[in-house]
Amino acid sequence: MSPELDLQGLAGSAGHEPDGSRAVEPVELTVGELLLRPWHEDDAEAVWAAAQDPVMRQWHGVESRTLDGARARLARLADWSTGDHCSWAVEDAGVLVGSVSLHELDHDQAEGETGYWTVAAARGRGIAVRTADAVCRWGFSTLGLDRVQLFHAVENVASGRVAAKAGFTLEGRPAGRTATPTA
């Protein structure tokens, strides 16, 4: 299956000059009862467990489906020194409930992308909407971003709903893009 992707973009209003430096200091953010914190390699088992969920298997990448893959992924996500991403684990009372990120950061163009997933047991609480909204606002105000894009498969209705509720507007379907997950 190669669903087309909708491209949804939200123009920011921060109006800050982009920071020319690339390194981004890891930060924690609080969103209501949720703690957004940088990833640790010892989150690997929880990420691996989350990745076994059928919805995750349909729409999330394949790397975290093995424990070694999850460890390798978290080693990259925990390292913000490249400056091209800010990746957070989402915790509720010390329990991992999801993931949210700003990635593909281009500081010169003042733009980036966002992405998210929520563990099956924590869905339907607005976690994805609230955390996506929070990190975009943080990106606008702190990183000086002017624009954050979000890509989702047309068939991924839940993700489209999250995007709309977080304030993204549909811009179109980029030609030639396919969804990354495989069956």
Ligand SMILES: CC(C)(COP(=O)(O)OP(=O)(O)OC[C@H]1O[C@@H](n2cnc3c(N)ncnc32)[C@H](O)[C@@H]1OP(=O)(O)O)[C@@H](O)C(=O)NCCC(=O)NCCS
């Ligand atoms: C997409 C995903 C992050 C949503 O997580 P969530 O925490 O349940 O999202 P929220 O609670 O913030 O909002 C979900 C919204 O989508 C709606 N929704 C959830 N599942 C849905 C479905 N299968 N069909 C239609 N709408 C759906 C909910 O009703 C809610 O909207 P509402 O408040 O108007 O009722 C979650 O399903 C997930 O992790 N999916 C797998 C990974 C993924 O697809 N990531 C995005 C890749 S682009």
